[in-house]
Amino acid sequence: MTGRICGTGFCVPHRVMDNEELARMVETSDEWIRERTGIAKRRIITEETTVSMAAEAAKQALADAGIAAEQVELIMTATISSNVILPCAACEVQKEIGALSAACFDINAACCGFLTAYQTAQAYIEAGIYQTILIIGSESLSKLTDWKDRGTCILFGDGAGAAVLKAGEGEGFRSILHSDGGRGEALTCSGKHWKSGEDDTGFMKMDGREVFQFAVKRVPEVIREVLELNHCSLEEIDYFVVHQANRRIIESVARRLGTDVQKFPMNLQDYGNTSSASIPILLAELRRNGTLKKGDRILMAGFGAGLSWGAGIADWGI
Numbered sequence: 001m002t003g004r005i006c007g008t009g010f011c012v013p014h015r016v017m018d019n020e021e022l023a024r025m026v027e028t029s030d031e032w033i034r035e036r037t038g039i040a041k042r043r044i045i046t047e048e049t050t051v052s053m054a055a056e057a058a059k060q061a062l063a064d065a066g067i068a069a070e071q072v073e074l075i076m077t078a079t080i081s082s083n084v085i086l087p088c089a090a091c092e093v094q095k096e097i098g099a100l101s102a103a104c105f106d107i108n109a110a111c112c113g114f115l116t117a118y119q120t121a122q123a124y125i126e127a128g129i130y131q132t133i134l135i136i137g138s139e140s141l142s143k144l145t146d147w148k149d150r151g152t153c154i155l156f157g158d159g160a161g162a163a164v165l166k167a168g169e170g171e172g173f174r175s176i177l178h179s180d181g182g183r184g185e186a187l188t189c190s191g192k193h194w195k196s197g198e199d200d201t202g203f204m205k206m207d208g209r210e211v212f213q214f215a216v217k218r219v220p221e222v223i224r225e226v227l228e229l230n231h232c233s234l235e236e237i238d239y240f241v242v243h244q245a246n247r248r249i250i251e252s253v254a255r256r257l258g259t260d261v262q263k264f265p266m267n268l269q270d271y272g273n274t275s276s277a278s279i280p281i282l283l284a285e286l287r288r289n290g291t292l293k294k295g296d297r298i299l300m301a302g303f304g305a306g307l308s309w310g311a312g313i314a315d316w317g318i
């Protein structure tokens with residue numbers, strides 16, 4: 001048994017914040033941000049929440065899959081910015097969409113959250129425990145952003161993406177996840193609720209250069225590793241769906257692999273880095289705009305706080 005993606009959905013806030021607006025808040029410019037990151041704008045919550053966006057993305061994914069909410073057996077929401085600490089976001093989504101038979105929990109793996117949920121869902125399905133699983137990445141990173149720090153506030157955005165996995169015959173692919181807690185200081189967020197010191201704002205703090213160097217080294221490595229593990233070649237991959245943090249990181253990954261960057265779709269120019277939501281938002285967009293065709297083989301790769309990184313492969317079945 002293996003889990004196949006049979007529906008996707010996404011939801012982003014209505015409010016658009018472009019680089020010009022940011023340039024009025026901190027010392028930066030549209031040109032600098034585009035050149036260093038590729039980002040032109042991002043969406044920021046106003047009345048939306050992590051749960052409301054997650055629920056909307058989930059409803060779309062279920063409709064796309066033709067599956068009723070009552071059939072869902074497990075909901076995993078990957079998030080670092082849930083509305084409240086308790087109950088978990090997955091339980092709140094369950095209430096919103098009426099998936100009354102589902103077990104629910106959240107995953108905190110930052111930008112690797114969706115990949116972690118995908119790997120976990122595959123393990124449950126292979127073990128025969130659940131057959132129908134809803135996985136979501138949803139973030140309101142604007143709540144955790146220091147809008148006075150030009151090194152981080154230009155990067156992030158809010159949004160949610162979801163996918164439905166259903167058990168199917170045959171053998172699937174194995175995903176790979178790695179973490180190096182020893183380098184965790186490179187990207188941290190103590191959270192307002194756990195304010196630990198006088199100068200601790202509770203916002204995200206990042207050593208941008210270190211994270212950049214980590215990503216351009218580790219992502220190509222783990223892509224090769226997951227390909228080898230699954231006896232698959234680079235040429236067999238139709239699309240590389242990489243965490244949407246920075247255009248230069250993605251271009252560097254493509255270069256290091258010797259692969260055409262055209263195989264690396266991007267939407268970071270519109271949404272910025274939405275952490276655990278970036279991969280499922282991109283999947284849902286590619287599904288919606290007809291880029292992904294049944295039978296396409298995709299490779300998903302993520303990296304971020306932890307530091308953590310990983311990759312997984314899927315044959316597109318819808």
Ligand code: COA
Binds near residue numbers: 245305
């Ligand atoms: N606007 C204008 N100048 C800025 C700026 C901004 N928003 N942010 C930093 N700078 C300045 C710095 O102060 C520095 O000035 P100095 O040379 O006078 O000291 C200069 O630009 C270069 O800074 P540096 O940090 O070396 O820039 P960079 O090329 O590494 O780009 C990032 C910074 C954050 C865009 C880049 O490091 C990055 O994208 N890293 C990865 C971050 C990431 O993806 N994190 C999430 C992972 S999930």
